[in-house]
Amino acid sequence: QSVLTQPPSASGTPGQRVTISCSGSSSNIGISTVNWYQQLPGTAPKLLIYSNHQRPSGVPDRFSGSKSGTSASLAISGLQSEDEADYYCAAWDDSLNGYVFGSGTKVTVL
Amino acid sequence: QVQLVESGGGLVKPGGSLRLSCAASGFTFSDHYMTWIRRTPGKGLEWVAYISDIGDTNSAGSVKGRFTISRDNAKRSLHLQMNSLRVEDTAVYYCARRRSSGWDLDYWGQGTLVTVSS
Numbered sequence: 001q002s003v004l005t006q007p008p009s010a011s012g013t014p015g016q017r018v019t020i021s022c023s024g025s026s027s028n029i030g031i032s033t034v035n036w037y038q039q040l041p042g043t044a045p046k047l048l049i050y051s052n053h054q055r056p057s058g059v060p061d062r063f064s065g066s067k068s069g070t071s072a073s074l075a076i077s078g079l080q081s082e083d084e085a086d087y088y089c090a091a092w093d094d095s096l097n098g099y100v101f102g103s104g105t106k107v108t109v110l
Numbered sequence: 111q112v113q114l115v116e117s118g119g120g121l122v123k124p125g126g127s128l129r130l131s132c133a134a135s136g137f138t139f140s141d142h143y144m145t146w147i148r149r150t151p152g153k154g155l156e157w158v159a160y161i162s163d164i165g166d167t168n169s170a171g172s173v174k175g176r177f178t179i180s181r182d183n184a185k186r187s188l189h190l191q192m193n194s195l196r197v198e199d200t201a202v203y204y205c206a207r208r209r210s211s212g213w214d215l216d217y218w219g220q221g222t223l224v225t226v227s228s
Contacts, residue, residue, distance in 0.1 A: 002154065032213065033212055033213070033214075035213070035214040035215070037155070037215075039149075039155075043220075044204055044218040044219065044220055044221055045147075045149075045155065045204070045206075045215075045218055046218070047214055047215060047216050050209070050212060050214035050216070051212055051214070056216065086154070088154065088155050090155075090213075090214075090215075091213070092213040096170075096171075097168050098157055098160070098168060098169075098170055099145065099157040099160065099213055099215075100157065101154060101155040101156060101157065102154075103154055104154035104155065
């Protein structure tokens with residue numbers, strides 16, 4: 001059972017906008033910044049969004065993140081076939097003194 | 111460029127031990143917290159353990175008392191000693207670097223597969 005809750009799946013057609021939610025608590029998202037990772041099939045996870053909404057160099061601006069209270073969300077606009085992957089939110093948890101991940105959301109491009 | 115290369119994975123029987131290593135290059139290893147993350151079949155990503163730049167450590171409850179994280183700054187290497195392995199420890203294990211500030215993991219290795227089975 002993951003500490004952060006995400007929907008198991010999301011889908012859209014090419015060009016559509018897809019949003020993934022991430023729900024936490026006052027011991028993690030409520031007091032920490034949220035990061036998002038993308039894991040393409042057969043590859044290592046890649047940092048997609050850090051500090052709630054910042055994009056590392058090389059990440060397209062189609063990807064955006066936001067946070068409010070104890071929840072966060074990742075939006076993919078202009079969905080492309082290469083965006084088919086698993087997406088995970090993550091944050092530091094003060095109660096556990098550890099890094100917690102969401103349950104992961106599989107994005108399918110129809 | 112930053113590179114993290116894991117090694118040491120393999121097939122082990124329940125109750126057995128394994129030592130994973132991660133060789134780092136392309137950055138000042140001693141300046142960064144380092145972590146082990148695993149992806150278990152059907153369960154997604156799970157944080158396993160971290161070690162700070164000065165050697166403070168902590169591990170997830172599921173592995174506490176069985177797994178030990180360590181680092182050798184002179185050799186630019188990270189290790190994970192895994193004892194009393196269980197079937198549920200079967201996963202791909204990744205080493206990852208924490209950025210200098212904040213708790214995001216900006217570089218990851220390619221992973222090493224650990225299979226615990228009789």
